[in-house]
Amino acid sequence: MSQDMPPLSALRAFEATARLGSVTAAAGELHVTHGAVSRQLRSLDEHFGTPLFTKAGRGIRLTHQGEQLQRGVGDAFSRLRESCAELKRSSEEGPFVLNCPGSLLARWFIPRLERLHRELPDIRLQVGDSDSELDPRHSEAGATLLFSEPPYPAELGVIELAPENICAVARPDQAERFDSQDPATIFTRPLLHTRSRPQAWPQWAQAHGLDEARLAQAVEAGQGFDHLYYLIEGALAGLGVAIAPRLLVKDDLASGRLIAPWGSVETSGRLCLLLPHYVSHRRGEQLAAWLQRELNP
Template structure:
């Protein structure tokens, strides 16, 4: 025999008893009305007695429901107070942001000084993870990623900006005059730089731009997007890149994007397991604004 009923059921009961409404309890706990009703039935079946009776549009506690409320409410209040105490003790703990190396090197770090200036109470710790939504080590407070829905199970996602990709090339690249004269079709004569971490980038851009995917052929490949973009800056060829990762290079004249950028089905996201967290909301808002600053680069 179990010593306690389901804690989820007790939590559903406590919220319903406190709020006087199944619907409001469901809203607070971020579940459906039916999920709360099922949890309440679990408790009632275990006790063999009703805990609630209908009262207008809400519910009213029965005598045994009132007794259970008093005991459960006291226990949950102790849990809340204990958790708040632990949180106060960890107020100075760093905010851990998981992020793929390419995003970290080419977008986060160049903006780190400004982020710290704009959010002075944020103690940021950067955790490089090639797949920050599936960390192999300790779970970060939030993960910055470019991803497509459906979002990973269990993560609360702040959508920051749509992803746009396009070809970029250094002004020093010997073939640039020919490419500019020939337009996008001239890319069929170029050995394109590419990355194994994003094999569909070139085909997706070509299709969106009305080019034949079969006309593309590839030159040097790289295992990481960061290396690919460094090769493009060095004048080694034409690369395909997300607009936000090359906007600083374009502004500084290190790269040009002759044919613009095309929107993909992916988005920049900030994902977390923590809901209703003002710190994460502030970081998400800051990142959303920063990503949209140079949105003019993303036309195509």
């Protein structure tokens, strides 16, 4: 690759000067003084070993070599400007991609999407399932919604939206088995679980002062699922007691499709919105604000 390119800033100065036919005008466009442009042009002359402009009256005029250079360089800069403008536009007006775990997407976000679109019509959100790419650093998304807990990696812009409350839920037809004053009555039913959150049940047991060994036994007896989403479906199907973030079963509790006999426990986890440093501020913050409102009425 030919490695003797002149400084790019000098080429930009040349392009503007050649296009506008004036050093001063170019300086205006580039928001620098005419002296700065004049130096850049001189450095180009030296680089190419040939004059690009000559004086003409009180202004300047392209030399033959200058015209030759102008053809290619003018094209190249148009192309550059066009590409950058296009990307900028598609980044500002194109869909804003928000990734979040499938369970959160299905059980909390999708039911609220219509309201989101109504209240933030210009955000053109595109939601995606992030279970395949757990690490937001590998994702192309503009933002990621997920449960996490401190300490957060410093390079990610983490906004804590709400504390995570987990609760044990079951179908209402099993209500009589459970005593809301006695957490141990939970052991009358199998404990549904998922491999992706092995600490969920132990955490709950500790908060309610239950014996870990007996808990492990009950977990053993319950069905395992690959995914939190299916876990909750298991509870709805009456297979046993599921453990889930309160957020995901909020609507089911309100409608009476599920019950949470022992309330919910706040964990050290938080529902977080990850806005990478580079993300467009306007839309990212609009979204964060909307989520805050929606989560903390």
